[in-house]
Amino acid sequence: MSTPNDAPPRIGVDEWVARSGERRDRGSGPSAAIVRALERVGWWQRLAVIAAIVALFPLLTSSDYAVRVGVNTLLLATLALGLNVVVGWTGLLDLGYVAFYGFGAYGFALLSSNQLGSSGIHLPSLLAIVIVVVAAALLGLLLGLPSRRLQGDYLAIVTLFFGQIFVETVTNVAPKVTGGPNGVVGIDPLNFFGLEVTTTRGYFYVLLIVTVVIMGALHLIDSSRTGRGWRAVREDPLAAALMTIPVNKVKLLAFSVGAAVAALAGTIFAAFQAGAYPTDFDTPFLILVYAGVILGGSGSIAGAVLGATVVSVTLELLRNPSQAATLFYGLILLTLVVRVRPWRKLGAVLAALVAFGFAVHAVIGAISASAVAGHPRSGGWVGDALGSWVVVPADPKGPGNIAFVVLILGLVALVQLKGTARTVLLVPLLYLAAFVWETRLVAEASITRQILLGAILIVMMNARPQGLLGSKRVEVL
Amino acid sequence: MTRPLLELDHVTLAFGGLHAVEDLSIAVGEGEIVSLIGPNGAGKTTLFNLITGVYAPTSGDIRVAGRSIAGLAPHRIAGLGVARTFQTLRLFVNMSVKENVMAATYGHTSARMWQSVLRTPKARREEREVNALAEEVLGFFSQRLMGYRWDQPAYSLSYANRRRLEIARAMATRPRVLLIDEPAAGMNPQETHEITDLIARLRDERGYTILAIEHDMHVVEGISDRVIALDHGQKIAEGSFEAVATNPLVVEAYMGRGTAVTKG
Ligand SMILES: Nc1ncnc2c1ncn2[C@@H]1O[C@H](COP(=O)(O)OP(=O)(O)OP(=O)(O)O)[C@@H](O)[C@H]1O
């Protein structure tokens, strides 16, 4: 630290007062103790330790599927790192980011398959990657040129267009070259100096190295002239310009670096799945990358990686109904524990919820046996536990849909209410949420995943707006 | 007066029909401290915006050390040695105090991104220099911006300290001309007094040429070699503090808006 006086400040003295915010942010308790312990270790040591632990992962599991999830996680992490440069550091809302990922994948695909020419092009991987990444960096510059005068909303819309144009282009323009909706197949695996990477584990390690190297490079950039320029432009472009920073140039560089990182991830992705398909680079995937950056804490390198990991692993867990249920109920419980105070009130709500469920189940069961004939869709131990608590009709679709609408109206009402009325309404609404979940949502995995991801972000926004590892941002003074 | 370092030559700026600055000619000599006064909305801040390139003049010319800067991009003008502070503070609030200052060295440093990544000798030397410059500039404010505050985010500073940091940041651009917009606004009497000394030190120890906008007449009297009064974008008086403060046009300009030129 550059502070000359490291002695603990005296209470009541100017410095002690000035540092009160710092102390409050750190808080106390076990989590703060961990944070403090980590802070004592240097950044590079932390990176090395975490990388070593992650490197052990493929050795500890025999499941190829788990390693495959690891590969997807590292891809998302790399993408989040690149996006963090553009969004987190430079403050440019780039919604066309995933197009560069696609550009990397397609670029590599064309240079490493039978797609072009009579016998195809099969460049050594390293060469192909360098060509594609440099091309992407240039494309980033080119795209940045017209966008550099655009601010905020305009930039977002223009880049979103660019993203769509990319998908349209590879799908519909020149299908001979890009394979149209079927994409490019039969892409060579990565080969470095005669060594072919063919296993999932192999790709895991290639990506781990790439991720760690990018993290290291970004860390060095962050505390350099370039990094300060980026962040100054994010904070106040006009002030930055008046402090000798060439704002447009700095923005273009950020765009370009983001594009290069995304393209690099794209090349490895194409080689890994031996194919490049237009649907992989559509807007839903963009949302995942953004979710990672925001969840982890926009502006933080470790945060981008952690956020991407959480998003990737969460989505994987949500594929399995029983795990999805655990997550769903866990999230609700967590929110209740955090938000409902004091403890007596929380206990009352939970007790009322349990009683309410059994009562409803008993009453409806007495009226019509078929109305409770169904089984909770969650399955697993959660499904069993809820068997005689949540009502599941034999034909759940209709009631489930109606309940979904009622639930949303109820949530709107909940926000308007205050005090006791709010607590009272909470109980049936929670039950309704469980009902909707068991009757409809579990069955609609693709929708549920998005809703839950949204819910996680909303919970996060309330609990820790700066993200997992981000630092607090102050907007207005 | 010595050779003029900053010259405005019949400068006009029109926002649609409103002439915020009209046919204004000003010359500031090297090493001079000139104060700019005038009622609210007189066009003082707009004049700073013109000089620093935020707006290009509708007509007329602006020169720094004889070189025309009218129409240049703001970062180029800053690079030519014109730095400023903002009336409404515009710090990089989510960066540390020291980073605020270091960021302002961008123009006179040259380490490329790849050089920083590879930590080439040049990049490392430059980073050391930037660090030293930042610490030295912050040290100019002695205890006010010292030590433990350097790593704190700029938003955590008190209002007065944020004003000081604005000056420190401007100093890091290595200016020849320093434009200071209402440095004493929002400060208590003790701090206002400090500011008066500080501005004198900026010229004496740093050799800056200073153009300052200030409403506090104690400060204006204390710092100025010369005072220029503006109203409706036009120069209505120029000269020593005593001459300008008693000038009937100036008194009327202030009286007309319901405020007199009073000290304090
Ligand atoms: N971008 C703009 N567009 C239109 N009018 C503007 C713009 N900027 C400033 N003005 C107008 O120019 C005039 C001068 O404003 P300016 O901010 O320079 O006043 P000032 O002398 O700094 O006043 P104060 O003492 O209150 O800071 C005002 O009437 C203002 O409304």
Ligand SMILES: [Mg+2]
């Ligand atoms: Mg003003």
